[in-house]
Amino acid sequence: MTRLIISAFFLFTCVFASAQTTIKVVDQINQPLADAVVSFVFKGAPPVTSVSPTPYIMDQVSKAFLPHVLVVPKGAQVSFPNSDYIRHHVYSFSEAKTFELRLYHGQPKAPLDFTQSGIVVLGCNIHDSMVGYIYVYDDKPAIKTSVLGLVTMPYAADQLEAITVWHARAKIGVDRLRTIKLDDLKFVDGNIEITIEVNPPEKRDSFENLFSDLPLGDKL
Numbered sequence: 001m002t003r004l005i006i007s008a009f010f011l012f013t014c015v016f017a018s019a020q021t022t023i024k025v026v027d028q029i030n031q032p033l034a035d036a037v038v039s040f041v042f043k044g045a046p047p048v049t050s051v052s053p054t055p056y057i058m059d060q061v062s063k064a065f066l067p068h069v070l071v072v073p074k075g076a077q078v079s080f081p082n083s084d085y086i087r088h089h090v091y092s093f094s095e096a097k098t099f100e101l102r103l104y105h106g107q108p109k110a111p112l113d114f115t116q117s118g119i120v121v122l123g124c125n126i127h128d129s130m131v132g133y134i135y136v137y138d139d140k141p142a143i144k145t146s147v148l149g150l151v152t153m154p155y156a157a158d159q160l161e162a163i164t165v166w167h168a169r170a171k172i173g174v175d176r177l178r179t180i181k182l183d184d185l186k187f188v189d190g191n192i193e194i195t196i197e198v199n200p201p202e203k204r205d206s207f208e209n210l211f212s213d214l215p216l217g218d219k220l
Helices: 002-018 207-211
Strands: 022-026 037-042 069-073 076-079 088-094 097-104 112-114 118-124 131-137 142-144 150-152 160-166 178-181 186-188 191-195
Touching (some): 131 142, 142 150
Parallel strands (some): 069 131
Antiparallel strands (some): 076 112, 160 178
16 A cells, blocks of 8 residues: 555656646737747756757748748858749848848749848748748747647746746737746746737738739739
């Protein structure tokens, strides 16, 4: 009987120790926020971030960037294939990465290097409804929320000093992060809940869309 109790105790301890904290990001009306980026500020030295030798992909599908938000470590390479049947002209004026990929379709010649951390806002010089984002992180590892606004925290709370959160539609601005000290985090049923005030999504329409019924060969 004693052995059974001890075994049960150790089983409970292992399950409890393996349980991971979920972080949920919601807006001001408590709706989940997809594509929010959560990053972690460590008390001591942060873990070493490995950079994949394989380029990350920011595709263009149905006149939209896919994914809408791409999270990469500093030093990563990003490729910009165009999977549409029309040509795009991708550019960014962001401080973290200024570049221009002139009118093309298919696969561009080479991926681009992202050597500076920050938010890179992408646009298309032809289709002004196309907007995308690349979040380049440095020593603060970052994870993007799911469609349900969720991420699983991969670190123990006692390793962390704070958590930062970013969202493209945040009212504080696209280039600003919200930093929350660990002691100020809100816990709901043992998990963390973070609220960000956001602006409503913009409509996807542009001058070009007025001519969407043109024959296929007449489109850009």
